[in-house]
Amino acid sequence: MMPSLRAAAYRLYIxxxxxxxxxxxxxxHVAMVMDGNRRWARERGLAPQTGHRxxxxxxxxxxxxCAEAGIAHVTVFVASVDNMRKRDSDEVDNLMAMMENVIAHRLTRPDNRWQLHLAGRLDVLPDSTRNALKLAEETTRERDALFHLTVAIGYDGREEIVDAVRSLLDARARAGATIHDVAQDITAEAIAAHLYTDGRPDPDLVIRTSGERRLSGFLLWQAAYSELYFCDVYWPGFREVDFLRALRSYAARSRRFGA
Known part of the structure; x- marks a missing residue:
């Protein structure tokens, strides 16, 4: 098929x-594991940092x-704690530079409609990245935003739950609660109130690109009843048609919420 005909057919399908x-x-709320940047670059003979860019x-x-579809909440998984600790330092430095120069910078533009929220262990990030993201979060906080973007970076779902329980226990101890009182206070709702994502809804749909069929510790608590969609394309090659197919799959399902 000629390129022009292929493009026309694609637009018609969209x-x-x-x-x-x-x-x-x-x-x-759609959550996305943006996986496959390095493999996308490798297949094209490019450096990993090009894939991250x-x-x-x-x-x-x-x-x-997402905004066009009326999806008000998006959470993206950028890097886990293990990514930060185990990957080559040059690759991590480049990924962090992308976070500072692309994501944080673009979110603070006056014409941007998204309010930024952060989730994860920010203490594992380089100072410049942590400061850039916190500044972007602060800058967008007063924005009358219809759309909310949560960036999970330096994130691990198990550590989030541990941190939430620890935060709950600390809060009750400061209030003078006894061990017995604290034990009675540990409920699912109480723990959820201390998660990194407190105040935002749980994801309805989790999309992972690259063909991997696992969550890799992403939103373990919040995604307990989410619908999952796995897409075979790498993140840089994730097209609008792939996104719409994920929404079509979601719309065709009957959500059971664990039943």
Whole structure:
């Protein structure tokens, strides 16, 4: 098929998918594991940092698709604690630079509609990255935003739960509670109130790119009843058609919330 005909067919298919989704039950909150940047670069004979750059820049486009679909909450998994500790230092430095120069910078533009929230162990980040992200979070905090982006960086789902329980215990101890009182106070709702994502809804749909079929510790508590969608393309190659297919799959499901 000629390139022009292929492009026309693609646009027609996108239009058909959008029409099919009109009036469908769409997720309020989509979480995404942006996986495959390095493999995408390797297949093209490029350096890993090039893949990270394309991946960071691509987030801007994906957020546009989410906003157009009326999805008010998006959470993205950027890097785990293990990523920060075990990967080559040059690669980690480059990824952090992408976070500072692409994501944090773009979110603070006056025309950006997204309010930034952070989730994770920010103490494992380089000072410059931590400061840039905190500044972006502060800058967007007073924004009258319809859309909320949570960036999970230096994140581990098990550590989040441990931190939440520790925070709950510390709070009750400072209030003078006894061990017996504390034991009575440990409920699912009490723990959830101390998670990194407190105040934001649990994800309805979790999308992971790259073909991997696992969550890798992402939102272990929050995604307990989420619908999961695994996409075979790498994150930099994640197209609008792939995104709309994920929404179509979600809309066709009957959510059971553990039943």
């Amino acid at each position: 239009h058909r998918l959008r029409r099919r989704l009109a009036g469908a039950a769409l997720p309020r 394309y991946g960071a820049e691509h987030l801007d486009e994906v957020l546009g698709w």
